[in-house]
Amino acid sequence: MKDIKLLSRQEYERWLKTLPRESCTLCEWGKYQIVLKEMHFWVWIACLAPYRKFHTMFIPKRHIESIGELIIWEWLELVRLYQYALWRFRELDITDRYLIFWRKRDSYIDSKTGTRKLTHLHIHFIPDREHCFDPILDSNAIRIDNIEKLIQKISSHDQEEKEGSWHYYLRFFGRVKI
Numbered sequence: 001m002k003d004i005k006l007l008s009r010q011e012y013e014r015w016l017k018t019l020p021r022e023s024c025t026l027c028e029w030g031k032y033q034i035v036l037k038e039m040h041f042w043v044w045i046a047c048l049a050p051y052r053k054f055h056t057m058f059i060p061k062r063h064i065e066s067i068g069e070l071i072i073w074e075w076l077e078l079v080r081l082y083q084y085a086l087w088r089f090r091e092l093d094i095t096d097r098y099l100i101f102w103r104k105r106d107s108y109i110d111s112k113t114g115t116r117k118l119t120h121l122h123i124h125f126i127p128d129r130e131h132c133f134d135p136i137l138d139s140n141a142i143r144i145d146n147i148e149k150l151i152q153k154i155s156s157h158d159q160e161e162k163e164g165s166w167h168y169y170l171r172f173f174g175r176v177k178i
């Protein structure tokens with residue numbers, strides 16, 4: 001086993017800045033990452049700069065940037081890997097609640113630190129903690145006009161789709177970045 005060294009978030013940010021611009025530490029998982037389990041399409045790794053203890057990630061071996069780019073075989077194996085990880089956490093009695101998420105970014109530059117974030121898709125798999133979202137709760141979230149705006153948008157979009165033809169779909173896929 002290679003030397004395991006986890007980094008604080010600050011150390012991690014500094015380290016990212018030292019890497020060549022074209023390098024992807026997730027494509028080069030064998031060189032840079034702590035591998036927990038390798039499957040055919042996916043690798044389960046420990047997060048090098050963990051948010052919490054036992055912060056891990058599922059990464060596809062292919063360099064893709066969005067979950068929308070996954071092919072069916074990758075989806076199927078992701079379910080297997082998720083089950084596998086869940087059982088390993090349970091066996092070790094690490095937690096009885098979990099956070100599973102990925103971040104979709106339209107810009108990969110961290111607006112606070114200027115660091116270029118990883119573009120390679122990574123799905124976080126972390127022990128959850130009750131009320132961990134409390135610090136980011138938005139008291140305006142209950143404003144109903146926000147959700148009304150969304151409902152109106154969906155309804156006008158559906159109307160457009162109903163009227164649609166191949167032109168609509170071509171336009172749709174032309175403008176949408178998945």
Ligand SMILES: [Zn+2]
Pocket residue numbers: 024025026027028062063064120
């Ligand atoms: Zn990559």
